[in-house]
Amino acid sequence: MKRDIYDEDHEDFRASVRQWLERSVIPNTDKYIADKALPREFWLEAGANGFLGLSVPEEYDGAGAGDFRFNAVLEEELAKVGAAFPTCVGIHVDITAPYIVELGTEEQKRRWLPGICSGEILLAIGMTEPSGGSDLAALRTTAVRDGDEWVINGSKTFITNGYSADLVVVAARTDPEKGAKGITLFGVEATKEGFSRGRKLDKVGMEESDTAELFFENVRVTDAEVIGELDMGFIHMMQKLAQERLSCAVANVAHAKQILIETLQYAKDRKAFGQSIGNFQHNKFLLAELFTKIEVAESYIDKCVAAHAKGELSAVEAAKAKYWSSQTQSEVLDHCVQLHGGYGFMNEYRVARAWRDARVTKIWAGSNEIMKELIGRDLGL
Secondary structure (H helix, E strand, O other): OOOOOOOHHHHHHHHHHHHHHHHHHHHHHHHHHHHOOOOHHHHHHHHHOOOOOOOOOHHHOOOOOOOHHHHHHHHHHHHHHOOHHHHHHHHHHHHHHHHHHHHOOHHHHHHHHHHHHHOOOOEEEEOOOOOOOOOHHHOOOEEEEEOOEEEEEEEEEEEEOOOOOOEEEEEEEOOHHHHHHHEEEEEEEOOOOOEEEEEEOOOOOOOOOOEEEEEEEEEEEEHHHEEOOOOEHHHHHHHHHHHHHHHHHHHHHHHHHHHHHHHHHHHHHOEEOOEEHHHOHHHHHHHHHHHHHHHHHHHHHHHHHHHHHOOOOOHHHHHHHHHHHHHHHHHHHHHHHHHHHHHHHOOOOHHHHHHHHHHHHHOOOOOHHHHHHHHHHHOOO
């Protein structure tokens, strides 16, 4: 079925992203895996090509697109290369930058956004804590007023881009008596005294993505680093989570679809018992089922992208997109591994790495259980 949410401008943009990936990124993927991170050169080149400031106004050196469909195209093309790429870039472009674009002061925008667009300032977001997981309202990191400053103490974990980030948007509790209504967001530069990082975390998959623990020991910031309104951080995060979950959904489907296409070719080429394994009725029926699942999921995600581009996507619709896309991604890739047989368990095959990489998508951006809870509440349960 022909997709109808993208026009010629989007497809021209897709071609430019693909050209960059084929020229500069794909030849270096093994090195990124070995280093467990994307190098600064990756970010600087992405910035030079105009990929890091899609929603940043032109006055701050951004593309000023204001159309999430361009973000979705970028996520799709990155996902075809590997699941870690839309994860790292999405944290920077889709998830963290909007806090500064939409909530930042004029001084903060001029101070940070040009570097964010160029790749000189790499972003991370400090929400998740060791004891909190998906329960953002239970965070323990504190920011205590001391004269004209705030003193931040606490830690964050599972932070994508955490090992390399130059600027972290940190959620901290500023009023312990208010619960979820006592949380504030701060922009913490990595050069601040008292800020430190743990080791790169040893993950099951997504090795190209640097993930780290972050520590804040008497880190001092001023009101100039407060992002958004005081004590409104939880509300700000809830308002931004729909885009985060949609960004994940776009990448999930594109990632699984690409590996499924490659698996189809493998099934045509691989011979057993005198014929292509794809010709066995079980495999033929299975592939028919998997392609249908992917295309149905893609259709729903496309609808969500179109709605979000118009400012009409609800939090519940985003939760459905995140839940269903990650569930479908895991199911499809598990079958792809099985169709590859023993080769599917070898790390040198993309299908094996894709299968490992995909497992986390049912956990992050709010676990699928949390997504079902949100959907259930909307049903009046």
